[in-house]
Amino acid sequence: MINILTLETTGKYGSAAVIREDGRVFCASSETEMNHLKDIITISDEAIRMAGITKKDLTHVAASAGPGSFTGIRIGVTTARTLGQMLSIPCIGVSSLEAMAERVLDAAIAAGAVYIVPVINARRHQTYAGAWEAVFTTDHEHRSAIAVLDEKQYMIEDLLSDITARSAETGKVLFTGDGIDAYEEIITDAFASADISDRLILADTDIRYQRADAAARIALRHAMAGKTVGYDELMPEYMRLAEAEQRLRAGTLSEKIRKVGQI
Amino acid sequence: MKNGKHLTLGIETSCDETAVSVVADGRFVLSNVINTQIGIHTQFGGVVPEIASRRHLEKINDVIEGALSEADVSIQDIDLVGVTYGPGLVGALLIGVAAAKSIAYACDIPLVGVNHMHGHIAANYLEHHELEPPFMALVVSGGHTNIVNVPDYNRCEKIGGTRDDAAGEAFDKVARVIGLGYPGGPKVDKAAREGDRDAVAFKRVWLEPGSYDFSFSGLKTQALNYLNTERQAGREIRVNDVAASFQEAVVEVLAEKAVSAALEFGQKRIVMAGGVASNTRLRELISEKAGAHGIEVLRPSPALCTDNGAMIASAAYYAYRSGERSGYDLDAVPALEF
Numbered sequence: 001m002i003n004i005l006t007l008e009t010t011g012k013y014g015s016a017a018v019i020r021e022d023g024r025v026f027c028a029s030s031e032t033e034m035n036h037l038k039d040i041i042t043i044s045d046e047a048i049r050m051a052g053i054t055k056k057d058l059t060h061v062a063a064s065a066g067p068g069s070f071t072g073i074r075i076g077v078t079t080a081r082t083l084g085q086m087l088s089i090p091c092i093g094v095s096s097l098e099a100m101a102e103r104v105l106d107a108a109i110a111a112g113a114v115y116i117v118p119v120i121n122a123r124r125h126q127t128y129a130g131a132w133e134a135v136f137t138t139d140h141e142h143r144s145a146i147a148v149l150d151e152k153q154y155m156i157e158d159l160l161s162d163i164t165a166r167s168a169e170t171g172k173v174l175f176t177g178d179g180i181d182a183y184e185e186i187i188t189d190a191f192a193s194a195d196i197s198d199r200l201i202l203a204d205t206d207i208r209y210q211r212a213d214a215a216a217r218i219a220l221r222h223a224m225a226g227k228t229v230g231y232d233e234l235m236p237e238y239m240r241l242a243e244a245e246q247r248l249r250a251g252t253l254s255e256k257i258r259k260v261g262q263i
Numbered sequence: 264m265k266n267g268k269h270l271t272l273g274i275e276t277s278c279d280e281t282a283v284s285v286v287a288d289g290r291f292v293l294s295n296v297i298n299t300q301i302g303i304h305t306q307f308g309g310v311v312p313e314i315a316s317r318r319h320l321e322k323i324n325d326v327i328e329g330a331l332s333e334a335d336v337s338i339q340d341i342d343l344v345g346v347t348y349g350p351g352l353v354g355a356l357l358i359g360v361a362a363a364k365s366i367a368y369a370c371d372i373p374l375v376g377v378n379h380m381h382g383h384i385a386a387n388y389l390e391h392h393e394l395e396p397p398f399m400a401l402v403v404s405g406g407h408t409n410i411v412n413v414p415d416y417n418r419c420e421k422i423g424g425t426r427d428d429a430a431g432e433a434f435d436k437v438a439r440v441i442g443l444g445y446p447g448g449p450k451v452d453k454a455a456r457e458g459d460r461d462a463v464a465f466k467r468v469w470l471e472p473g474s475y476d477f478s479f480s481g482l483k484t485q486a487l488n489y490l491n492t493e494r495q496a497g498r499e500i501r502v503n504d505v506a507a508s509f510q511e512a513v514v515e516v517l518a519e520k521a522v523s524a525a526l527e528f529g530q531k532r533i534v535m536a537g538g539v540a541s542n543t544r545l546r547e548l549i550s551e552k553a554g555a556h557g558i559e560v561l562r563p564s565p566a567l568c569t570d571n572g573a574m575i576a577s578a579a580y581y582a583y584r585s586g587e588r589s590g591y592d593l594d595a596v597p598a599l600e601f
Contacts, residue, residue, distance in 0.1 A: 037357050041368045041591035055369060070313065071354060074320050075361050082365035085324050086338060232324055242313035248306065 003053055004060040005044055005083070006219045009036040009076035010068025010096040010120075011178065011210035016044040018051035018058075019216035026050035027213040036075045044079075047212075055087065060228060062092035062219035064099055064210060066237035067120055067128035067151075073236045084231035091234040092222045094215045096120070097177075101132040101145045103214035104176045104203045108134040109143055111201050114171040116145060117163055119179025125156050127179050128239050131163065134174075153239050156183045160190040167191070167199045176203035265340040271583075272330065272341045272366070273576025274323075276359035277351025277379045278405075279303075279310045281322040284572030285334035285341070289580030290392050292573045294333035295566070298322045301446065308445055309435070316354030323362050330572065338370050345579020348376035348589075349599025350406070356595035364591055375579040376589040379570075380407060380601055381419055383536035385578035386563040386571070394561060399530040401521040401549070404537030405431035405448070408517070409601060410475045410524045413534070416581040421601040422524060423475025430513050431539050433479040437486050437509050441502050451506045452542050458507030460544075463489060465512035475524050482512055510544055518549040525558050535562040538569055 002021040008014065014036040017027040028046035030039040048055055063080035066073040084091040100118035108116050113134055120128040130151035135144045149162065156179070167173045175187060180202050191200040222228065247253040264270065268287040275282040279300040285293040300318050304310045331338060346363035349356060360376070367374035384400045400411040400419075408430045410423040428436075431448055438447030443454060465485055468478045486509050493500055525533050533553055539545065540562050553560045567574060 037361060038592050038594040040361065041364050045368070045591070070316070071357065074316060074354065075357060078320055078323065078358050078361040079365050081320075081324050082327075082362045083369050085327070086366055086369035236317075236320060238317075242311065242317065244307050244311040244314060253307065 002059050002220065002223055003051065003057050004062050004092065004216060004219050004223060005048065005058050006062040006064070006094070006212050006216035007040065007044065007076040007080055008064040008099065008210050008212035008215045009040065009072040010064050010066055011072065013209070014039055014043060014072070015212035016040070016047045017212035017216040018047045018053065019220045020051060023220065025213045025216050027211065029211065036072050040075055040079050058087060058089055060090055060092050060219070060223050061087070062094055062215065063234065064096045064212070064215040065093040065235065066096055067239040068096050068210065070238060073238065077234060077236045081231045081234050084234065090228035091231050092219045092228050093234050093237070094218045094222070095151060095237065096210055096215070097128065097130045097151050099215035099218055100176050100210060102218055103211060104174055104207050105134060105143055105145055107203065107207060108174040109136045111174060112172055113174040113201055115148070115163065115166060115173045117173055117175050119159070119175060119177040119183070121179045121182035122153060122240070127154050127156050127159060128152070129154050129159050129179065156186055160187060164190050164194040164196065168194055168196055172199045172201055174201040174203060176208050178209060180208065264342055265336050269342050269580070270336060270340055271343040271345055271576040271580045273572035273574070273579060274344070274346040274359045274363050275379070275382065275570050275572045275575045276319045276323065276355050277347045278355055278570060279315050280570040281319050281326050282570055282572040283326045283330035284576050285330055285336055286389070286573050286576035286580065289577050290388055292389055293336070294330045295571055295573045296326050296329040296333060297571055298326050305445055308439065310352070312352045312354050315352060316358065319355055319358035323358055327362065338366070341370070341372055343375065343579060343583050344372050345375050345377050345575050347379045347382060347575050348593055349379065349596035351379055351597060353595055353597040356597060360593055360595050364593060368591060373583065374589045374593065375582050375587055376593045377575045377578045377582065378599055378601065380409065382574040382578045384411065384413060384419065384534065385581070386536055386567040386574035387534045387561055388577050389573055390563040390567055391561050394534070397530060398532040398534045399521065399525040399528060400534045400536055401517060402536045403430050403517060403539035405429060405435065407537065408477050410521055411601065412524070412528050412530070417585045417587070419601060423477065423520060425477040425479065427478050427480035428483060430477070430479055430517065433483045433513060434539070436483055440487060440490055441500065441505055443502065443506070448539055448542065451510055452544070454503045455507035455510045455544060458501070458503030458505070460507040460511035462501065462504035463508035465508050467512055467516050469516065475520050477516065477520070479513065514542060514545040514548050517545060518552050521549060522552045522556065522558065525553065526556060530558070532559045532561060535560065536568070541565040541568045
C-alpha cells in the first residue's frame with residue numbers, strides 16, 4: 001500500500017500532500033508566503049492527518065526538487081532527505097516544471113491547448129521552462145503530458161521564438177507559472193507579432209503556481225515505475241550554478257563578489 | 264538513552280562547517296563529525312553563501328549518519344536534538360534547522376534551537392567537565408567579539424561587544440592585504456610568531472573608560488594605510504612584523520577588557536570561546552594578565568574552538584534541562600542576538 005508524502009517548496013507558498021495508492025490526494029498549504037522552513041513540518045503533519053494515516057505508514061517521501069527558489073528547493077529537499085533517512089523509506093525527486101504542467105493539464109485539455117509551457121521567473125529576462133504536449137485520448141478518457149522541450153534555463157525571448165513557431169504550426173498554447181506575472185507583456189507581444197494571439201492562453205491564477213498535490217500525482221507515477229532513490233541520492237535541481245561558481249569558471253571572479261561570511 | 268546516559272544529537276551549519284555530534288549527559292563527546300568547506304571557499308577568498316548552502320545540503324545526511332555510527336548509537340537512542348538556529352548565514356542555517364526538525368518529527372524526539380554563540384561558550388563544558396557557572400566569557404570569532412557574563416547555565420548577559428568589525432574580520436582583512444590569505448586568523452597567528460610585535464606602532468582602541476565594547480575598524484584602516492604608505496615609498500613589507508604588531512594591538516585590548524570585566528563582576532574565572540580563542544598570543548596574554556589577579560583562564564582545545572556540533576549539543580542539553588523546548592515552527596534567525 002503506497003502512501004507518499006510530497007513536499008513543494010519551490011514557489012512562493014509551501015505545500016505538502018499525501019497521495020495514496022488509489023490516487024486520492026490530501027494537500028495542506030502554508031498561508032504565509034516564503035514561510036517554508038517554519039511551516040514545512042506542520043503542513044506535512046497536517047497532510048498526513050488529513051489522509052487518515054500516521055507518519056509510520058508513509059512508504060516514500062518526495063520533493064519537488066526544482067527549478068525555483070534556491071532556498072525553497074533546499075528546504076524541501078533537505079526535509080525529504082532527512083525524513084527518508086529517519087523513516088528508512090526511499091525518496092522521489094519530482095521536477096517542479098513537470099508538476100506545474102500536471103496541475104494545469106485538465107484546464108489545457110478543456111481549452112483545447114496542444115502545448116503546456118510552465119515558466120518560472122529567474123529574473124533579468126531569464127526563465128526556467130519546458131514544454132509538454134497535452135494528450136487526451138477518449139479511450140478511458142486518458143490524459144497525459146508528454147515532454148517536447150528540454151527543461152532548462154531560457155531567455156524568455158528564445159523560449160517564445162520556439163513556442164510561437166510550434167504554435168503557428170500546431171495550435172493553442174497554455175502558459176503557466178510566475179513567469180507570466182513577470183513577462184506577460186513580452187509573451188502577449190510575441191504571439192501578436194506572429195499573428196496568433198488567439199492561440200495564447202494564460203493559466204488562471206488559482207492554478208498558476210506550484211502546489212504539492214500536482215507534484216504528488218507525478219511522485220505516485222514515479223513510485224509505480226520504480227523511479228525512487230535513496231535519501232542521499234535525492235538531489236536539488238537548481239538549473240543554474242552559483243554566481244561565484246559561474247565567475248570562477250569564466251575567469252571573472254572579482255573582489256566585489258567575494259562576500260566573506262560573517263560568522 | 265544508552266547505558267544510562269542522556270544522549271543529545273547536536274547539529275551545526277551556521278557557516279562553512281557541516282557538523283554533527285553525539286554528546287552524553289551534556290559533557291562527554293561520543294562523536295564529533297565535521298565536514299569543512301574551507302578548501303572550497305579558499306578559491307573564492309572567503310565564504311560564498313550560496314556555495315556553502317549547496318554543500319551543506321549535499322553533506323548533512325552523511326554527517327548525521329557518521330556521527331551516530333561513530334558514537335555507536337542509533338537514532339532511537341537519542342533523547343534530544345539540538346540545532347543552531349542563528350546567528351549565521353541564512354541559507355546555511357536552514358539546512359541544519361530543516362534536518363533537525365525532520366529528525367525530531369520522524370522519531371518523536373524533543374527539539375531545542377541553540378544560539379550559536381551560547382554553543383561556543385558551552386564548548387568549555389565539554390573540555391572542562393568540572394566547570395560550572397558563574398564565570399566571565401570572552402567570545403571571539405570571525406563575526407563576533409563579545410564579553411559575556413554567565414551567571415548560570417542558561418543565562419548569557421552580554422556586557423560588551425564590537426561596535427563595528429569583529430576581531431576575526433579584522434584578522435581576515437589584514438591577512439588578505441599582506442598576502443597571507445584565508446582563513447586569516449590562523450595565518451596571522453603563525454606569521455606573528457616569527458615577527459616583532461613592537462615593529463609597527465598600531466593604536467590600541469580602548470573607547471570610553473569603563474566600556475567593555477570594542478572597535479577594530481580604525482585599527483584595520485590604520486593597518487591598510489600603513490601598508491599603502493610603505494608600498495608607495497618602495498619599502499619592503501615585513502609580513503611577519505606587520506602580523507605580529509597588528510595581532511598585538513587586537514589581543515592586548517581583548518585580554519585587558521576581559522580581565523577588567525571579570526574583576527568588576529567578581530568572577531574568578533574567564534572562559535574563552537570561538538575560533539579566535541585558539542590564537543596563541545591571545546591565550547598567552549590573557550593568562551598573564553588574569554594570573555596577576557588570581558583569575559583562572561579556561562579554554563577549549565582548538566578542535567572545540569572551531570564550529571562543531573558537540574558545543575551545540577551541550578548548550579541544548581542545559582537549555583532542555585531548564586525546560587526549554589522548540590516547536591516544529593522553529594525558524595532560522597540569521598541576526599539572532601546574543
